[in-house]
Amino acid sequence: MAMQAPTACPICGTQIFMGWGPTQSYKQPLSAGKALVGGILAGPVGAIAGAAMGKNLSVWTCARCGYSNTYKG
């Protein structure tokens, strides 16, 4: 299950906005497998809209070590 995103990369410790941060956000799909087809909302505007409409997930990526994971919000 998705958790709240940490404020730093859990692998190398890079801080948020210093390389660690959300790179994609999308609404959790009602049916699995369609998120990447129809649900991608890019950027903060998409994240806000998604949060207003329902459960929202974000893919966070570290620019230093390449770690990525999906978190709530």
Ligand SMILES: [Zn+2]
């Ligand atoms: Zn990292």
